[in-house]
Amino acid sequence: MEAKRRLGEFLKNRRAHLRPEDVGLATYGDRRRVPGLRREELARLAGVSAPYYSRLEQGQSANASPEVLEAIAQALKLDETERRHLHELAAGARGPATRRRPAPEHVTPAVRQLLATLADVPVVVLGRRSDVLAWNTAGHALFAGHLDPAAPEKPGRRPNMARLVFLDPHTRELYADWPAKARAVVASLRMASGRYLDDPRLAELVGELSLRSTEFATWWADQRVKSGGDAVYEMRHPLVGTMTVTHQALATEHDEHIVVATTEPGSPSHAAMTLLTHTTATARRTQPARD
Numbered sequence: 001m002e003a004k005r006r007l008g009e010f011l012k013n014r015r016a017h018l019r020p021e022d023v024g025l026a027t028y029g030d031r032r033r034v035p036g037l038r039r040e041e042l043a044r045l046a047g048v049s050a051p052y053y054s055r056l057e058q059g060q061s062a063n064a065s066p067e068v069l070e071a072i073a074q075a076l077k078l079d080e081t082e083r084r085h086l087h088e089l090a091a092g093a094r095g096p097a098t099r100r101r102p103a104p105e106h107v108t109p110a111v112r113q114l115l116a117t118l119a120d121v122p123v124v125v126l127g128r129r130s131d132v133l134a135w136n137t138a139g140h141a142l143f144a145g146h147l148d149p150a151a152p153e154k155p156g157r158r159p160n161m162a163r164l165v166f167l168d169p170h171t172r173e174l175y176a177d178w179p180a181k182a183r184a185v186v187a188s189l190r191m192a193s194g195r196y197l198d199d200p201r202l203a204e205l206v207g208e209l210s211l212r213s214t215e216f217a218t219w220w221a222d223q224r225v226k227s228g229g230d231a232v233y234e235m236r237h238p239l240v241g242t243m244t245v246t247h248q249a250l251a252t253e254h255d256e257h258i259v260v261a262t263t264e265p266g267s268p269s270h271a272a273m274t275l276l277t278h279t280t281a282t283a284r285r286t287q288p289a290r291d
Contacts, residue, residue, distance in 0.1 A: 003092040003197050004059035010089055011057050013223035014076045015042050045075035064090055085194045085225040092197040107134045120277050122261040128192050129202045130162040133256060141280035142261055146170045162189055162205065166213045176234035186219040187226030240276045243269040
């Protein structure tokens with residue numbers, strides 16, 4: 001029932017964001033009691049009956065074929081990521097047999113080799129719930145230098161990037177345009193929630209953030225989704241100042257995301273990043289070994 005409800009909520013939300021003029025419908029000045037398209041208008045655009053579409057939105061049906069879902073996606077003008085999210089929600093609504101139970105998360109030797117190879121480039125490995133599974137020295141220095149460098153190696157105490165972005169003052173101050181970063185985090189979690197409907201820890205994280213952050217609760221209700229990709233942020237690092245940093249998220253076969261932070265070669269941001277990575281690497285080498 002929960003899966004059907006999520007599918008219905010997503011459809012209703014996306015329909016509410018479409019205006020008649022977006023899809024070439026004339027309104028002739030008529031008053032609308034609800035935002036966006038009416039159900040019957042969306043159904044007509046998708047080539048399905050209004051009662052059938054209404055049942056989907058109300059969580060009373062879960063038997064939509066891939067062809068029908070594609071027609072609805074086209075009518076809603078969904079992008080590729082939103083289409084994939086719609087299909088995953090529908091798959092979860094059909095029954096437990098189609099759901100993907102989450103497997104334990106770990107970093108493969110190949111990914112650890114990549115972290116070591118890119119020693120001078122900040123790299124962070126995030127799990128499906130945005131838990132930090134690993135980072136190299138530069139990644140730790142850029143994203144969370146105030147935390148224990150060994151924290152990702154302790155499964156029960158791993159930092160969570162979504163929790164840091166919304167609840168940690170240090171991380172919040174890192175981003176000049178914090179709302180842009182925060183919205184991207186919410187959209188990534190929304191995508192994961194459709195793929196892992198049976199992950200209780202993911203549900204707990206969403207519940208915690210919804211209770212502790214009004215911004216998260218508002219943006220979560222917006223139903224936006226995002227998977228990986230590139231984004232450019234102005235980051236205000238306490239040690240080296242402001243840098244323009246590109247975050248590139250590369251997905252692995254195990255649904256991890258390797259986030260690589262780069263700067264434009266020859267730019268002041270690149271010089272600042274080089275200073276940060278070399279300074280922290282030197283400091284790490286000169287620290288006395290822990291018992």
